[in-house]
Structure formats: C-alpha cells, structure tokens
Amino acid sequence: MPNYTTLVTPEALKALLASDPAGIRIFDARHDLGDHEAGRRAYNTGHIPGALFLDHETDLCSPRTGRNGRHPLPDRAAFAALIQAQGVGPQTQVIIYDASSGPFAAHLWWMLRWIGHANVAVLDGGWQAWRSAGYAVETQSQPLAAAGAHPKDLPASLVGTVDAAAVQANIPLQRFTILDARAGNRYRGEVEPMDPVAGHIPGALNRPNSENQAADGRFKPATTLRAEFESVLGERNPGDIVHQCGSGITACHNLLAMEIAGLTGSRLYPGSWSEWCSDPVRPVATGA
Incomplete structure (x- = not known):
C-alpha cells in the first residue's frame, strides 16, 4: 500500500x-x-x-x-x-x-x-x-475507544513548535518569521470576530490560508503554491517560518500547503493570536 x-x-x-x-x-x-x-x-x-x-x-x-x-x-x-x-x-x-x-x-x-x-x-x-464523486456513505456511528495507559516512549515529533515566550523574544531579533494565516482584514486589525483584541504580532507577514485552494476546493498544484509562498516569504528559509492564526488551526492549513509545495520544515505557534492577545503586556501591530 x-x-x-x-x-x-x-x-x-x-x-x-x-x-x-x-x-x-x-x-x-x-x-x-x-x-x-x-x-x-x-x-x-x-x-x-x-x-x-x-x-x-x-x-x-x-x-x-x-x-x-x-x-x-x-x-x-x-x-x-x-x-x-x-x-x-x-x-x-x-x-x-x-x-x-x-x-x-x-x-x-x-x-x-x-x-x-x-x-x-x-x-x-x-x-x-x-x-x-458519488462514493459510499454510512450513518452508523463508530464510537471512539477509550484511551488506555499513556505510552511510555513516544516517537520523536515530526514537527516543531514555538511558544509565546519565544515569539516575544524574537520580535527585536527576527531570527524567525511569523506567517499569519488569518484573513487580511483580521491581520490588519480592521475587524476581529473571534478574539478581544484586533491586530497582529509585530513583524508577522500575512498569507490567508483561503488562498491555498482553487475554486473546486482542492489544493492548488505544488508549483503554484511554491511560487505564491515564495512571493510572500522572499528568500527566507522554510525552517525559519513559524505559522500562526487565531487559535492554531488554520495555521496548519498553511503549514500543509508549504509541505505540498516542497517548502518543508516550518513550525507552528500553537497558541496563536488568541493566546498572544490574552496578555495585555504583549505588543500588538495593526495595518499592513
């Protein structure tokens, strides 16, 4: 298989x-x-x-x-x-x-x-x-099995993460680049339907995850995705990109799209904007 x-x-x-x-x-x-x-x-x-x-x-x-x-x-x-x-x-x-x-x-x-x-x-x-496609569908519910004891030895993670402290420390240094997957108007701070504060992490770039797919709902070809991401990221190494969104979900759509494009090794900030903006001490940027 x-x-x-x-x-x-x-x-x-x-x-x-x-x-x-x-x-x-x-x-x-x-x-x-x-x-x-x-x-x-x-x-x-x-x-x-x-x-x-x-x-x-x-x-x-x-x-x-x-x-x-x-x-x-x-x-x-x-x-x-x-x-x-x-x-x-x-x-x-x-x-x-x-x-x-x-x-x-x-x-x-x-x-x-x-x-x-x-x-x-x-x-x-x-x-x-x-x-x-007209393929088979079932309605019978399949219940989840109850988890047993936690595994003693987990395989090594195949992905990397950063936390809020690392993101804050990076703002003056820019050793990695945050890529915000939210819609442009949320990134710019014009609207905020989900979280109490509008705006974005200072230094972040914007690539709405909605741009990853064609009109038919399928992901764009790898070559198209690569060209589009490179137009946003420039010469930055994929390993120096950290994905962020509202709560860590749509950021993974961008992360998957980059993997499809052959731009491998980027990381995730799981807490994303909803965690970042929960602390009023953390800086907020607005506009493009």
Whole structure:
C-alpha cells in the first residue's frame, strides 16, 4: 500500500478502502467554530464508511485557562494514547477530512505528525469531493475507544513548535518569521470576530490560508503554491517560518500547503493570536 503524507484524492481513498481496509483509519474532523455541535451532527447524518469522529473542542483540545488560547494542545502522551486506542499503529495509513476546505483536517494532520506518525494525509476536497464523486456513505456511528495507559516512549515529533515566550523574544531579533494565516482584514486589525483584541504580532507577514485552494476546493498544484509562498516569504528559509492564526488551526492549513509545495520544515505557534492577545503586556501591530 502506498504511503500518503500530505494529500490523498477521493479516488485513491476509495481504492484503499477496497484493497486494505484494515490498514487505514479515517477520521472525520468536521467542525464549526460558531456551532460546536455541528460537526457531530454532520457525522451522525452521514460519513465516509468506517470513519471515526474527533471533536476539536474536546478530543483535540486541553482545558482553557483564558491565557492559553482558544484551542490549546492536549497533553502529547494523552493524545497519542487516544489515537492508539482507535487502532492506529506505526504503519497505519491515517486519512482525515472535514467540510470546511481543510483547516480542521490539516490541524489533525499536524497533530498526528506532532506525536510522530508519518503516514497521515488530508482528503483533498474533503467531504464535498467524496460526495460529489458519488462514493459510499454510512450513518452508523463508530464510537471512539477509550484511551488506555499513556505510552511510555513516544516517537520523536515530526514537527516543531514555538511558544509565546519565544515569539516575544524574537520580535527585536527576527531570527524567525511569523506567517499569519488569518484573513487580511483580521491581520490588519480592521475587524476581529473571534478574539478581544484586533491586530497582529509585530513583524508577522500575512498569507490567508483561503488562498491555498482553487475554486473546486482542492489544493492548488505544488508549483503554484511554491511560487505564491515564495512571493510572500522572499528568500527566507522554510525552517525559519513559524505559522500562526487565531487559535492554531488554520495555521496548519498553511503549514500543509508549504509541505505540498516542497517548502518543508516550518513550525507552528500553537497558541496563536488568541493566546498572544490574552496578555495585555504583549505588543500588538495593526495595518499592513
């Protein structure tokens, strides 16, 4: 079975389900930031056969303190135990989809890489592409298995992160560059629908994640993505890029797009703007 590490087409997923269903695990990551029950309702209405539902507000998030952002990462070992309980072993091919052009699927893709799992890919075009192809859907709910003991030895993470302290220390030094995935009007501080403060981290550049896909909801070709990211980043090394958004979710869409483009090695600031702006001492920039 081929290994998919960034994207998989609906056609390829259908073939995997037919040829080696025991070798894959599908996760439904549908979510709505304005209606936290929408993903579960959508899953119960219909999902890709065998898919398990993971909730971004519970399964994929740790408790919020008011200072750690809207989607703080769970404990790494606890998350690994949850994933392993669902039958994911070192060689399992994991496929993830959502119905929102990919940010929630990309976030879970990044989280699997965070716990050292390499064979994980996002369904290109998501739920809509699967349905448009006329492929099978089931409504029978697949319950999550309860996580057992935390694994003693986790594989090394395949991705890098930075925290708020590192971001703040970097502002005068600019040893790495923050790439903000939010819409331009949020980056500029003209509007802020989700967080109490508008603006962006000083020195950050802007690349809205909505620009990563074509009109059909599929990711643009790798060569197109590479040219577009390089037009924003200039000569900067991909390893010197740190992705940020509102709460660490859509930033992963940019991170995935860069991986597709062959611009590998960039990192994530998981707390993102919602964590950054929770401390009034941290500086805020506005405008372009």
